[in-house]
Amino acid sequence: MEDRIKLGVSACLLGENVRYNGGHKLDHFLRDTLGQYVDYVPVCPEVEAGFGVPRETMQLVGDVDAPRLVKTKSRTDHTDQMRQWAQKRVKELEKEDLCGYIFKKDSPSSGLMRVKVYNEKGMPEKKGVGLFAREFVDHFPLIPVEEEGRLHDPKLRENFIEQIFTLKRWRDTLLKNPGTGGMVDFHSRNKLLLMAHSPEYARSMGKLMAGAAKMDQDAFRGEYEAQLIAAMRLKTTTKKHINVLQHIMGYFKKQLSADEKQELLETFDRFRAGHLPLLVPITLLNHYIRKYDQKYLKQQTYLNPHPIELKLRTYV
Template sequence: MTTSALRLGISRCLLGEQVRFDGGHKRDQFLTDVLGRYVEWVPVCPEVEAGLGTPREAMRLVGDPQRPRLVSIKSGQDHTRALEVVTDRRLVDLEAVDLSGFVFKKDSPSCGVERVRTYNEHGMPNRKGVGLFARAFVGRFPLIPVEEEGRLSDPLLRENFIERVFCYRRWQDLIHVGVTRQAVVRFHTIHKYLLLAHSAQYYRQLGRLVAQVHEYRPKDLALRYGELFMQALAVRATVRKHVNVLQHILGHFKDRLDAQEKAELLGVIADYHQGLTPLIVPLTLIKHYVQVFDVEYIRDQVYLNPHPKELMLRNHV
């Protein structure tokens, strides 16, 4: 799937390390036992690394949700500066290890990505906050896919995140070996149907960019393409968009199918459209015919195999 190590940052408590404020952990079995077979975890706990100890007094965000302070609930001690110092240092370290994604602990005042409780001067909470470390990470690495472990229990969000991780790794590999205009065109070509499954608008926009490759210096082209590419994949794929892609792919070899074969394939696509079967069913049949008829253009499409099949991310209805 990739040519180099697939490293993901992760909140240490999700690996089962006892670094929570109460001395406990929040081990996530999918992350440790399933996804962990395909990635190299880079664990981070900004609170422990800031010297706050385990166990420690519970903390929360207070003040302006855009610039909150990290304060101990009982003592009122302000730990904002300590966390900012370790965050600055940690981000430099993380840049050096070339991460392809990050899984954060939800609701954490340091690591929560969204809807983190932030308390005003009257002690009233709202759900507009972002953990201090998570906010800094996203600001420093805006293209790196991030997600909270709680949201990964949703099959669609899980597939989207892991798909983006593998795609970002492929993009990183392209950058590392040296960008050429031809390499960007090739990269775009093999990702066309995956892009179309996410956003027709970005698909067209990226197509126009690739059509104008000679108007850009390779480095500028790569930066612009990578930004749009990751934005496109952040748009959620839907059943309707998948059906559209499946029908496009079918168009490359439908004339080679006999009436029974064509009816069978159209039938499984219709069943998927109606929610009767998972995406893996029509995809498996399509991949069979792509191999039988040796349809090179389709065989090379990342859409058919965007992540390891063992993760079974396309087996949900």
């Protein structure tokens, strides 16, 4: 990559003392592990919007789809103040070239999903979205977003990180070689990764790429990026991984010995049964790719989509 990935993040998750009680919600994975590969742009909506530290707690009330932001005790309504700040802040974030954003769960400003919204009887419904999170998603519909709580799930963590790394590679391609040749090369290198997320999108994007030379380039790039993000948002499954693994094996099945074929197939079966993590068949395939010098497969991001130090393919 040309440079490090830039991610927006709720400031409290990096250990900044910006919460209502003067504390933080440091997430060690975000700061210490993922932080080795990304540059964060920290944001605290409450502090930046002028509410200070410490401060009275706030909550969402009223209509789930259009809630008001009020202080818990005084009942002062700060909806307009927060929205006006949020509208200004997302415009400022345009210049940051963010490849993703990690929000603080349950926050009335930053919660991405299932935020409590209290009705007129004071009963909560966990169906809301924080005011700043909603503004961000509406303003940047193609930027990957997630909550820190959901990133504790290894599958959701892997899905989000594959999204941000893929988007960064795409943007680097447009900067370095924005012509048709560069985009064809990007699609070729990421074909198997796309198949693992969505065979349907992989086919659709292949057809789109085949007709790129006949399209207006801005229109093509916009459509391709939209499909790229939509594909990568879909989660991988064991079945889709098996399809890709078998596809890779097909590239050198004539070169493999009977024992090597059997070893691969047994490894695939154990992965399918949930007895081995994905890293095991991937490592074995990488061994054969080097051994038999499969140049096309060496370029496939599917085999190394993110740093191995993140340990994203080790769960069963």
